[in-house]
Amino acid sequence: MINSMQQNNPDVQMLNDIYKNSQMGRKTLEEITEITEDPDFLQVLQKHRDWYTQMNDEASLLLRSHGEEPKGPGMWDDVSASLMIKVNTLTDRSPSHLAQMLVQGSSMGIVDIQKEMNQQGADTDPDILKLAKKLVEGEEKNVEILKKFL
Incomplete structure (x- = not known):
């Protein structure tokens, strides 16, 4: 009973959304860092990935302090996002194109x-x-940082 009440808790919902957002950002950046060959862009991506990891950890700790286990994106969301990255980078792996994809996701x-x-x-x-x-x-x-690569 308590667990179903907590699932309807708007605070827990927001924390889960923060957790999902930061986890999706981290996973996306892990994939994009494997694609890019531009050292300056790669350095920016690694910093952003580390920041998402920190945000993900903070959301996880707060969720656990509310008696909840973090619920990341579902398997379909992960597969779908990964597939979209692969499709969108088949013909263009330039920092400009990758930055555009990341700006859209962050927005x-x-x-x-x-x-x-x-x-x-x-x-x-x-x-x-x-x-x-x-x-x-x-x-x-x-x-703002990614706009420099557009």
Whole structure:
């Protein structure tokens, strides 16, 4: 009974969304780093991947402190994302194209988390809200850095 109540908890839902977002970002960057051959771009991607890993770890810790196990993207989401990366890089593996793909993904993540923050507003646990804001701000910074490669 407690577990089903916690699943409906908006704070837990937001934490899971932060966890999924950061895990998807990390996995995407792991794949893209294997594709790029540009050393400057690779260095940026590695920094972004490390940042996503940190965000993922923080979301995981907060979820566990709320008595929940992190729930990452489903297997279909992982396979679908990986397939889309492979298809989108068949003919163009340039830093410009890869940066464009990453900017689009980060923008979707920003929209999703910001929308959730706006809907929950002041009712959100302050620690969770702080982490959500950190994710949005970090994604925005990542986008700005990636724009240089477009």
